Amino acid sequence: MAGGVEAYYEDESFRDHVSHIDQEGKRVWFYPKKPSGRLYHWRTLLSIGFLLVLVTLPLIQVNGLPLFLFNIVERKFVLFGVRFWPQDFFLFVMGMLIFIVFVALFTVVYGRVFCGWICPQTIFMEMVFRKIEYWIEGDASHQKALNKMPWNAEKTKKKALKHGIFFFLSFLIANVFLSYIIGVDALYRIITEPLSEHISGFVAILLFSGVFFFIYAWFREQACLVVCPYGRMQGVLLDQHSIVVAYDHRRGEQRARFSKEARPGAGDCIDCHECVRVCPTGIDIRNGTQLECTNCTACIDACDTIMEKINKPRGLIRYASEYTIRTGRKLGWTNRMKLYTGILVVLVGLESFLLVTRTDVEATIIRTRGVLFNTEPDGRISNLYNIKIINKTSHDLEVELRVPIAGAEVRTIGRHGLMVKADSLLDGEFFLLLPPGALEQQKNKIPVELWARGQRLATETTTFLGPSRRVVTSAPVVPQVKAGHSDEQEDHETENDNH
Ligand code: SF4
Ligand code: SF4
Known part of the structure; x- marks a missing residue:
């Protein structure tokens, strides 16, 4: 060059x-x-x-x-x-x-x-x-x-x-x-x-x-x-x-x-x-x-x-x-x-x-659609929930649900409770019962804790419906449940239905 x-x-x-x-x-x-x-x-x-x-x-x-x-x-x-x-x-x-x-x-x-x-x-x-x-x-x-x-x-x-x-x-x-x-x-x-x-x-x-x-x-x-x-x-x-x-x-x-x-x-x-x-x-x-x-x-x-x-x-x-x-x-x-x-x-x-x-465990808790609250014979209010639990660990987990409210009770549905196999997903249902005194309003935010092996794995928040505290002036209407509604939407509708 x-x-x-x-x-x-x-x-x-x-x-x-x-x-x-x-x-x-x-x-x-x-x-x-x-x-x-x-x-x-x-x-x-x-x-x-x-x-x-x-x-x-x-x-x-x-x-x-x-x-x-x-x-x-x-x-x-x-x-x-x-x-x-x-x-x-x-x-x-x-x-x-x-x-x-x-x-x-x-x-x-x-x-x-x-x-x-x-x-x-x-x-x-x-x-x-x-x-x-x-x-x-x-x-x-x-x-x-x-x-x-x-x-x-x-x-x-x-x-x-x-x-x-x-x-x-x-x-x-x-x-x-x-x-x-x-x-x-x-x-x-x-x-x-x-x-x-x-x-x-x-x-x-x-x-x-x-x-x-x-x-x-x-x-x-x-x-x-x-x-x-x-x-x-x-x-x-x-x-x-x-x-x-x-x-x-x-x-x-x-x-x-x-x-x-x-x-x-x-x-x-x-x-x-x-x-x-x-x-x-x-x-x-x-x-x-x-x-x-x-x-x-x-x-x-x-x-x-x-x-x-x-x-x-x-x-x-x-x-x-x-x-x-x-x-x-x-x-x-x-x-x-x-x-x-x-x-x-x-x-x-x-x-x-x-x-x-x-987290090793993840859960989604949604109140079952189209179902309102029930009043139990002992006066407690119950809601039905669907729960999905993902166990990301390599061992089986017997999950227990706890609600840190006095008088709360969780009743799981099904023979096996919430036994989640290792590395898999569980679809389950449970009832949550609360004493009426624990409810401050008709729609309440409730924490649900997931426990296994003596450890709290996660805490999820869900809604709990109770009876209206306002005076009911019109006849109750049977709730119309639409497919694909979100939990929040449904809560809104059922709230109105109870009026
Ligand atoms: S190897 Fe080094 S000396 Fe040889 S052409 Fe390349 S740059 Fe030049
Ligand atoms: S590819 Fe390798 S040999 Fe060719 S110019 Fe780049 S560094 Fe040098």
């Missing part, structure tokens, strides 16, 4: 095309050189940890429930061994909102660290499938040569072996994936019981295996470049202060071939193209931050190796912000970073608080 740093800013021709499509509109197949170096080593270790965790988590059970389950079809969700019900949907919505804000703020400050280090797509592609490809077909130049050669015994053997292993791995990933959706027990039944009993499960495994095989054998980096919404959002999330994998053009320009002789006016970049050769998305990071960059850090390692060889300091390509590169300032812990990180901590804390304070 002639013209030094100024020309570096002016030349934006690389923005006129995308790396993975050639001028004829055909896909460019990348042959990235096998990376090596300090960061690649750490990424490999992190990936091993990630894969171990990914495979182990579905096997862990807490109180008879899996640690994680995301059964969308049956609407069963388990997080950290705690079952979430549709009634906990607000937690899910809050979690999603927090997640979106978290992702946006995190990316504004830390760029695409997630893509390079944690994203399952990157880990499977670069740390599993790509490594197998290097092992079977050799490094980039050997792969290129193999693909160009006519079909012979060597090529057939290598391709068959590679794709055989790829499909087997895709099959394993599909099983792991399904174990998060239907649970390991259901998955085990699909695998071990006769095929005829689990046709849909078997088809799902094959379908997912096919999808994963397609992605890792052929689609590859296009998942990040074309499909991934997070990747597409980078253009609006990143700014000049975001930390990205960046080329220090102030130090690197003007690039010139390495020579043992003096290179007047030359920067540290020797234009060796090693950073481009290792890039799995086929870009030249020296052009600046680009949508295709997944921050995989392979170019950092490649350039550091070159810098060591030519006795220059490492870090010509490094984690930095565009601002720090342009101004020459060091990347520091800025107020903006502190603020955003503080907000992230608060958001995570908020969601954690909501999860921790979530």
Whole structure:
């Protein structure tokens, strides 16, 4: 590049095309050189940890429930061994909102660290499938040569072996994936019981295996470049202060071939193209931050190796912000970073608080529609109620209802009372009897406590109807009950009916 740093800013021709499509509109197949170096080593270790965790988590059970389950079809969700019900949907919505804000703020400050280090797509592609490809077909130049050669015994053997292993791995990933959706027990039944009993499960495994095989054998980096919404959002999330994998053009320009002789006016970049050769998305990071960059850090390692060889300091390509590169300032812990990180901590804390304070038992108590109060022989007033109790715990609960009013009595209906099975919902009915002296008005707000195992689990408030305290001047009217009325509406009508 002639013209030094100024020309570096002016030349934006690389923005006129995308790396993975050639001028004829055909896909460019990348042959990235096998990376090596300090960061690649750490990424490999992190990936091993990630894969171990990914495979182990579905096997862990807490109180008879899996640690994680995301059964969308049956609407069963388990997080950290705690079952979430549709009634906990607000937690899910809050979690999603927090997640979106978290992702946006995190990316504004830390760029695409997630893509390079944690994203399952990157880990499977670069740390599993790509490594197998290097092992079977050799490094980039050997792969290129193999693909160009006519079909012979060597090529057939290598391709068959590679794709055989790829499909087997895709099959394993599909099983792991399904174990998060239907649970390991259901998955085990699909695998071990006769095929005829689990046709849909078997088809799902094959379908997912096919999808994963397609992605890792052929689609590859296009998942990040074309499909991934997070990747597409980078253009609006990143700014000049975001930390990205960046080329220090102030130090690197003007690039010139390495020579043992003096290179007047030359920067540290020797234009060796090693950073481009290792890039799995086929870009030249020296052009600046680009949508295709997944921050995989392979170019950092490649350039550091070159810098060591030519006795220059490492870090010509490094984690930095565009601002720090342009101004020459060091990347520091800025107020903006502190603020955003503080907000992230608060958001995570908020969601954690909501999860921790979530109740194990939830109840809805509604006065039975169309039924007024009764006056018992002993003078007490009774109302009939419908109750729904959700037991979110993994043990059965014998629920007892208590009303903290002197002379109050709860009479449950049915032989089994309010025995709520673990992890299930109970529909029940009960009468509440109150002495007339306890009623201050015709329509009263009454607290009903749910007790089990000597503990108060929840307190719900419901309405209790009693006789009118006003003088009745007209004949009573039989109440007309309309389907779909709310408790409040009904109370209003019955109140009038009694007048
Ligand atoms: S690896 Fe480093 S020295 Fe070589 S072209 Fe890339 S930036 Fe320049
Ligand atoms: S430019 Fe560097 S960090 Fe970005 S994808 Fe390519 S090799 Fe990875």
